[in-house]
Amino acid sequence: MVVAIVAAIVALLLVVAVILIVFAVRNRSKGSFASVKKSVRSIDSVGVSSSLAESEAKKPAAGTKVSSVNPADALKPRFAAAGVLGAVIFGALSVRLWNLQVLSGGSYAREAAENMYTNVATPAPRGIIYDADGVALVKNRSSYTVLADPDVADDRDVLLRLSAVLGVPYNVVRQRIQDTTSGAQSQRVVASDVRLRDIAFISEHVEAFPGVSVQTRTVREYPYGALAAQTLGYTGSVASEQLESLSEGRQVELGDDVGQTGIELAYDDLLAGDHGQRRVIADAHGNVVEVVSETQPSRGSDLYLCIKSSVQYTCDRLLAETIAPNGVIGEGRGCAGAIVVMDVRDGGIVAMASYPTFDPSLFVGGITQDVWDVYSSEEAYNPMLNRAIGGQYPAASTYKAFTSLAALECGICTPQSTWDCTGSWDGWNTGQPQRCWDHSGHGTLDLRGGIVNSCDTVFYSIAKDFYDKGQTGEISSTAMQEFIAKYRLDQTTGIDISGESVGRIPTPQWKAEYFKNRPEEAQWLGGDSTNMSIGQGYVLVTPLELAVAYGAIATGNIMKPHVLKEVRNDDGDVSVTVQPEVVATPEVSQVDLELVRDALNGVAMENAGISRNFTQNGVDPATMCCKTGTAEVAGKSDYSWFACYGPKDDPRYVVTCLVEQGGGGSATSAPLGAAVMGSLMAYDAGNPAQMGYVEGFSGQSVEIQVSNSGRTD
Amino acid sequence: MAQLPQIDSLATPDKAVAKSTRKPLFPAVNLPFIGIVALLVSFGLVIVWSAVSNDPDYSFPRQLAGVAAGIVAMVILWRFDYRRLSGMTRIFLIVNIVLILSPHIPGLGTDAGMGARSWIRLGMQIQPGEFAKITVILLDASVMARYGGKLNDPREYAKALGIMLIPFLCIMTQPDLGTGLVYLFIAAFALIMGGARLKYLLITLGAFVAAIVAVFAIDELLKYQTADGTYEYRLLKQYQRNRLLVFLDQGGADMSDEGYNLQQAMIAIGSGGLFGKGLLQSSQGTLGYLPEAPTDFIFCILAEELGFVGALALLVMYAVLIIICVRIARSCGDLFGMIIVMCVVGMWMFQILENIGMDIGLMPITGIPLPFVSYGSSFMVVNFALLGIIGSVWSHGAASGKKEAYEVTH
Structure with missing residues (x-):
């Protein structure tokens, strides 16, 4: 305030000074003329002889006249x-300048600095993803x-x-240079991932490429191509909606690469490093x-999986x-x-594969529309889907392990119970018998035999007993479902990558809800129970759920699966180690468990x-526990399942294999599972x-x- | 018997007389006048050098060539007796019309990519409207000089006003409102200093205000809606409206080009502070935040690099130059010469006010150069020519001035 008053006074003084100068100059010039005139007049007034005066006086008079005729005299007010106008103009300009430069100078200096300096974030390289052994x-x-600049x-x-x-x-x-999608002012991408040779040429001939520049970026490289592609995931430029949903403390600039799927997405915070900061002077462009x-x-932290x-x-x-021996689906x-x-x-995921798969390097620098169109087409069978965690399939005969346990635990049968399989079963007396996969019948079987031979008739009978006892109220009408639910086949496993689907254990309640628009179909029927007992009907599981559940048969514990093993920082020190987590321990008697094992x-x-499959892969079948499955899907070939774990006495690994429309479980999936088990044993050896x-x-x-042509379970 | 002349009653000539009757060192040269011009031009050249040194689009030697050409023009006009031009009203009128309309000649005129046909190509691009400022001043002065310092007849006044408006109407066909305003200001100074009756002047001023209001009113009626829903005006261009709006709404969040320019200009000036950032240190200019820095916004560079002190120094130099010129006009024995000098003074005052004023938010933005400072050889030559004419008025028009007063008293 004081400064402003001082400023006003200074400005006022300035204006007054200018006006004074103007008038002083004017007065001075007037004064000098006046004195000249006076002296001339005084000569005139001395009264020399009149005869002399007449002619002589004319001249000075003329001189006087010239002076008074000076046109400026008449226009003195103007x-x-x-002068006042000039004083006002200069005064106003001075005051305003004083205000701007001296009084508000500080804030304008700040604005100029804001103009001049820009903080540029330099992207940090992402952490490297290693396997368990540091590959x-x-x-x-x-x-x-x-x-290139737009005008190129x-x-x-x-x-x-x-x-x-x-x-x-x-063309x-x-x-590409005319493309304005990245903003009218910004430089346009002419080519990304250019060969070093071409970059060297451009750099050496700068004058031949005005407006062209080269940018170095760090991008992802995949030494093994599509290996575990869906699990590892890919990175891509951050989308604007992702910017909004970031975790706290995570700094992302537009244009940064962030994880989009899989591990890259799940541990994006760890993989992403801290941006470098460059304070630069930038011009208006x-x-x-x-x-x-x-x-x-x-650089971001490294992950060990x-x-x-x-x-x-x-x-x-x-x-x-198996599926596409020559790269073409349908030929295998x-x-x-x-x-x-x-x-x-410990629940660690040792391998997770899904086919068809994609090449994550195609996403480096943004996937092209052509490739995306191919991957999106129906013929490509959705390669982006991680079927291991996101695919839902009828479990088929692999379910029988859990049905058996349910039957034993609920007192439906004992290890000594026997059933007689004739190849068809009509327990519901509908006149339309349900068939065992072996149409000629298995003969008399106990529960173990029922599992080993995967005899449907045994499980139809068990399901009927469940149903009947449920109807009479002897046990809960959903006793079988309740028991199977202990193995969490209707819940997500909680694996540390996203995209997980959830399985389904059908119950009367579920069916009523599911068919609420068609009440005539919403009733839970005995056939639903029998279908469910062999993993058909409305049963759905994901390969991962099944693996976790079979792991629970092997060890008694349901583990939380995880892909990440540990996190190491820049110096190689382990900063985080994932601890095994037991999600649940299903209550089941050891005797029953041993029988199923x-x-x-x-x-x-x-x-x-x-047995031959295992032997061929160097695995002793005596140490292995496994179950095949063949799921019938309307209008499609059978889905082929194989679940196995081993070694029997000291279980280490569980493997589940699924081939969509792959045919019989023992024909298609069992060789796969055996080979995987072989490679596991070889690895351990x-x-x-x-x-x-x-x-x-x-x-x-x-x-x-x-x-x-019929199941060959 | 008549008394003898009393010698002792004769007043001794005082100091002023002694000074005014002393033979000057260089009788043909007005030393303070030349001195302040030299100072001003040197100062301007330093600023231009600083502003263009990092910009390949401008050439400092070209500016120097402009100064050299201007000095030649000044010397020639100084020696020429301006009084020979006093009766040539008709010729000036014709020369003005031809000059200002020359950019419309096909093949010769060009709009230089700026939207207005203000340039002609003669080996290089020349803005005849700038050169016409000289002839407009001579035209207006010669019109007013006829009335001997008193213009009380309404018909004569209307005639004089009509003639003076012709250059303005011609330049509006380009259109170049900035230069047109300069012509109007010259005409106003000619009318005022030529002794037009105050009543007529006030009526004219009122008529102009009414005309401006009418332009806006008619424009409002003529506006039409374009496809994208915005209104398009016919008389005033959108950028002209923007400049006015920006001027009226300072500090508003106006992100148009005009708002941006004003904001950047004020940042440049304000950040200069008391003593400035030093020559060549203008961040706003060298980094391209100020558009047209060496021409229209040169004052911003000066204020940013040399601060309030430098800006004030320039203002003081202008004030001194104007005071000296007013003194020359004041002591001129010839009405024609007096009006010429005052018209030049008026023109400079307006250009200084407009150019500096627009940078600091006192005036709306228009492209009017700053005399003796802005980059551009056309206007430099014009200013030196005007200096030459003022010199001619000083040396030839002083009927009661130094030389003749000297002759009379001796």
């Missing part, structure tokens, strides 16, 4: 007005992007040179003129060889598949085909299988032949 599955590499589009010579060097057609180069200060970006890459490679390779068996391998002791062991030993590069799916497929 000169004064002009890098996802690495970083430098990528060179050629950028008008320079034919430069366009031709760019076209020749980059090997991109002239395409022009089109945003060009950096000078770098004032710089802090280096720090539970995945054993040799086993993972075996899984990816086996699925590809089935159209899609998934394999989950889990360490039953023994029966599953019997499946491995007593089925000649399965210190002879891991050879690693290799996994190709992404080409997107080609031919029609699948639907053939349901």
Whole structure:
């Protein structure tokens, strides 16, 4: 306030001074003329002789006249007005300048600094993703992007040179530079991931490429191609809606790469490093003129996964060889598949494969529309889906292990109970018998035999007993469902990557809700119970759920599956280790559990085909427990299942395999599972299988032949 | 018997007489006048050098060439007796019309990509409207000089006013409102200093205000809606409206080009502080935040680099130059010469007010250069030519001035 008053006074003084100067100058000139005139008049007035005066006086008089005729004299007020106008103009300008420069100078200086300095975040390289043994599955590499100013589009010579060097057609180069989607002012991407040779050429001939610049970025590199692609996930430029839903403390700039799926998404916070900061002087067009200060970006933390890459490679390779031996779906068996391998002791995911798969390197620098169109087409069978956790399938005969346990625990049967299988069963007296997969019948079987032979008739009878006792109120009408639910086949497993689907254990309540618009179908029927007992009907599981549940049969504990093993910081020190987590321990008697385990062991030993599969892969069938499954899906070929764990006495691994439309479980999936188990045993013996590069799916497929010649469970 | 002349009653010539009757060192040169011009031009050149040194679009040697050409023009006009031009009203009128309308000649005129046909190509681009400022001043002065310092006849006044408006109407065909306003200001000074009756002047002022209001009113009636829903005006261009709106709504969140320019200009000036950032240190100018920095916004560079002190120094130099010129006009024995000098003074005052005023939010933004400072050789030559004419008025028009007063008294 005081300063403002001082300023006003100074300005006022200035104006007064200017006006005074104006008047002083005017007065001085007037004064000098006046004195001259006076002296002339005094000569005139001295009264020399009159004769002399007449002619002589004329001249001075004329002189006087000239003086008084001076046109300015008559216009004196107007000169004064002009002087005042000038004083006002200069006074106003001075006051205003004083206000701007001295009184508000500080705030304007700040604004000028804001204009001048810009903080630029330099992206930090993401952490590297390793397998359990330190084999890098996802690495970083430098990528060179050629950028051009918008006006380069008008320079034919430069366009031709760019076209020749980059090997991109002239019209395409022009089109890319004219593309305004990244903002009217910003530089346009001419080509990304350019060869070092071409970059060197452009850099050495800068004068031939005005307006063209090269940018180095760190991008993801996948040494093994599509290995575990859906599990590892891919990165992409952050979308604006992602910017809003970021966790606290995570700094993301527009244009940064962030994880989009899989591990990359789940541990994005850890993988992403801290941005470097560059304080730069930038001109009005945003060009950096000078770098004032710089802090280096720090790389994100490295992740070590539970995945054993040799086993993972075996899984990816086996699925590809089985389903699309020549890269074309339909030429092999089935159209899609998934394999989950889990360490039953701690829940670590040793391998997780899903086919068809995608090549994550195609997402580096943004996936092209052509590739996206291929992956989105129906013929490609959705390669982006991680079927191991996101695919829901009828569990088929793999369910029988849980039905058996339910029957034993609920007192429906005893280990000594026997059933007689004739190949067909009409317990409901409908006249339309349900059939066992073996139409000729299994003869007399106990429960173990029922599991080993996967005899449907045994389980139809068990289901009928459940149903009947439920109706009479002897046990709960949903006793079977309640028991199976202990194995959490209707809940997500809580794995640390997103995209997990949930299975379904059908109950009367569920059915009523599901069919509420068709009340005539909403009634729970005995047939629903029998279908459910063999894992058909409305039963759905995901391969991962099944693996966790079989792990619970093996160890008694339901583990929480996790892909991450540990996190190491920049210096290689372990900062986080994932602790095994027991989600639940189903209450079941050890005797019953042993019976089922023994029966599953019997499946491995007593089925000649399965036994041979194990032996061929160097695995002793006597140490393995397994179950096949063949799911019938209306209008499609059968879905092929295989679940197994081992070694029997000291369980380490559980494997589940699924091949969509792959045919019989023992024919298609059992060899897969046996081979995976073989590679696990080889790994544990210190002879891991050879690693290799996994190709992404080409997107080609031919029609699948639907053939349901009958299940061969 | 007549008394003998009493010698002792004769007043001794006082100091002023002694001074005014002393033979000057260089009788043909007005030393303070030349001195302040030299100072002002040097100061301006330093600022231009600082403003263009990092900008390949401008050339400092070209500015120097403009000064050299201007000095030649000044010397020639100084020696030329301006009084020979006094009766050439008709010729000035014709020259004005031809000059100002020349950009409309096909093949010769160009809009230089700026939207207004204000330039002609003669090996280089020339803005004839700038050169016409000289002839407009001579035209207006010669019109008013006829009335001997008293214009009380309404018909004569209307005639004089009509002639003076012709250059304005011509320049509005380009259109170039900025230069047109300069012409109007010259005409106003000619009318005032030429002795037009105050009543007529006030009526004219009222008529102008009414005309401006009428333009806005008619524009409001003529506006039409474009496809995208905004209104398009026919008389005033959108950018002209924007400039006015920005001026009226300072500090508003106006993100138009005009609002941006004013904001950046004020940041540049304000950040200069008391003593400035030093020559060549203008961040606003060198980093391109100020558009047209060496031409229309040169004052911002000066104020940013040399601060309030530098800006005030420039204002003081202008004030001294104007005071010296007013003194020359005041002591001129010839009405024609007096009006010429006052018209030049008026023109400078208006250009200074407008150019500096627009940078600091006192005036709406228009592209009017700052005399002796702004980059551009056309206007530099014009200003030197005007200096030459003022010199001619000083040396030839002083009927009661130094030389003739000297002759009379001796």
